[in-house]
Amino acid sequence: MSFLQHLESIVGQVDGAIACSVMGFDGIAVETHQAPAAAAQTASLELTTAWVEYANILSQLKSAAETLKTGAIAEVSVNSDNLITLMRMVTPEYFLVLGLKPTGNYGKARYVLRITAPKVKNEL
């Protein structure tokens, strides 16, 4: 399975999913899949910009975790009025990021990212 198939599978399984990427901590997406219906939505237009910003913040959290005794960061979510963003670590260099509508299935999204992250890791 390629990255793209994993991303398609995530977006397909989660109600309200807008888009999913494998992203590096430098803010550059390796691969992205966008839900077809979402392509026309303004929300999706802002995703890339938001995620670059979030990648930077996630990178800071990761550095902070190294000095704190909280253990490695596994998952971060940022819920704003128009968008839920879930990020799940894959390797020290890459993470999965999923954008959801605020009405999307948050619990399912967390679950699907958690089980898909090791599969993506195997291909990196």
Place this chain on the structure above:
Amino acid sequence: MSFLQHLESIVGQVDGAIACSVMGFDGIAVETHQAPAAAAQTASLELTTAWVEYANILSQLKSAAETLKTGAIAEVSVNSDNLITLMRMVTPEYFLVLGLKPTGNYGKARYVLRITAPKVKNEL
């Protein structure tokens, strides 16, 4: 009801809660309640340091949200190996932060923070 009573109520309602604070974006806690059993745990010793770091990151997310079209940030969670941290905005200056064991009730924690935030807001 004082801040402290709200914080006690949050910690009391959520299984696995370690501590809860009302915190400013400058990283200074206004009020904190720690679960009695948690006082002896090493996890709680690291909470304050972690939260100061998180407050700084939350502040950056808030600034980012102003330039992005994702709407205002409502909730951020950072899940690491030894600690789940949930942050819920109260006002543009203050937020609630709750530390949970990784085995704690994440869903209940989100719910309780969501319903308690407006009550805390009324007293700020």
